[in-house]
Amino acid sequence: MAPHKTTPDYDSDDAMQDVESMQVDSVSAKERTVKDDLEHMFDDDLDDEPMVDASNAHKNSSGKVNITAISDIPSANPSDPEDMLQFYSRLFPWRQLFRWLNHSELPSTDFAHREFAFTLHNDAYLRYQCYPTFETLRRDVLNLNPSRFEIGPVYSTKPRDRKQAKGSFKPIEKELVFDIDLTDYDEIRTCCSKTKICIKCWQFVTMAIKVIDVALRDDFGFQHIMWVYSGRRGAHAWVCDKKARKLDDGKRRAIAAYFEVVKGSSQSGKKVNLERPLHPHIRRSHDILKDDFKQNILENQDPFRTEKQAERLLQLLPDRQLKEALREKWDSTIERPSSDKWKDIDALAGSGVSKASYVS
Ligand SMILES: [Zn+2]
Known part of the structure; x- marks a missing residue:
């Protein structure tokens, strides 16, 4: 599979209103297409490496991770820089982001060597940004006010120092991420197509979550799986277990292949060929x-x-x-x-x- 770049955070599409308040732990049903965002993570050509969207998740008082989309806010417009600035300064869960990525309260290289990338409102793309703490990240985001930002891998050294590190600069870990996108279901969803989604076709996403989540837990033994609304037409699973973060490309591909049921191009007729007895x-x-x-x-x-x-x-x-x-x-x-x-x-x-x- 080709490296997959996730779509921008927010979509002002009215159809999104139906699904934005989903809770991450409300996993519900059918697997069809999953993409391992992190494939090629260890490729030599670092510039081609896919980034994964920054979370738009935050924890509420009950400890559940909620989806926060700027379009939840009455009259907010995600393409309006001023609204985005308000979102980053008032709502974005910076501390939780730090605790999630740092795996500890004490600042460590898990966070400090993590790459962040920003897309600015003028479409400029800034890679290899890194921060010792969430406060410094927050300050930069408020200064730059990006239209989106993405979370990359943890590197062997600070991404900003990559030139000095020369040959020793390489990605050393990254969560295992799966991307479920409704546009992959266009051949079988009848209610909407392309960028449109509604509560009926959102069920494809919940069905996929149901079967992928149980397989990741029961078959691979992963425990720390965070499902987040992708911001547009799907959901992402971030598998955060240490053993998942350390997986090399080959193993990531093997796990993705385990989930692959639908094969073939849009021209091919029968795309599901399962051997009996079923796995x-x-x-x-x-x-x-x-x-x-x-x-x-x-x-x-x-x-x-x-x-x-x-x-x-x-x-x-x-x-x-x-x-x-x-x-x-x-x-x-x-x-x-x-x-x-x-x-x-x-x-x-x-x-x-x-x-x-x-x-x-
Ligand atoms: Zn639909």
Whole structure:
């Protein structure tokens, strides 16, 4: 996978209002596409290294991490520098950011050697900024008033001193980050496309969170996972365990591959080719998402309603007899809902039209 750069923090799109108040611990359902933002973290070409958005998370009094988006504030405009300045000076959780990245109350190189990068309102991009404390970071942010800032890796030395360090300057750790983005779901979401999102398609994000979170905990043993709203059309998982931060590129790629179920380009027909028996992680994900599939996909997205959509579904069935029987049934009922069509597949497969079983 190519290095992935996350999207800007804030989006003034009205559609965002529905999802901005989500709480990080309200993990909910389906895996489809995940991208390991940190791939190539240890590449030699440091200038190509992806950065990850600065958090827009803060902890509330109950200790839960809330999503803070500037568009939560009545009449605030994230593209207005003055509003951003107010946000950084009054609302941004600087101390929590420091405690999170420093792993201790006492200032350490975990924070001091961490790279921050700023995008300014004139689109200038400043990399390799670093700070001994959150106060110094805050002061710079208030001076620069960036439209966004990003958190990079911890380096072997202060990123500002990289020229003096010459060959020994290299990234030594970084959280393992997964990016779930609704634009990756455009082929299967019917309610919105591209930059638009609504509460219906947000369910794809919650489904992905549900299965990824459990796999990261149960299969890899990670414990410190922070889910944050990406600021636009998705969510990011920051896996902060020490063993995750120390992973090299190869291991990061291997973990990303573990989650990969959908393969192929937009032109290819069947993109999910699972071997039977199912891997326990896939079986568990299937079980977790069973109800979501019925409600959020078949009912709410209704992705097989039209003739054209139904034909796409039929193309995925390998059994010719079953396919013909379904086509005949569906041709006689215009725009039969997806949930009924799904039941038809089970019913006809079970009735012996086909010898293969499609009932899972
Ligand atoms: Zn939608």
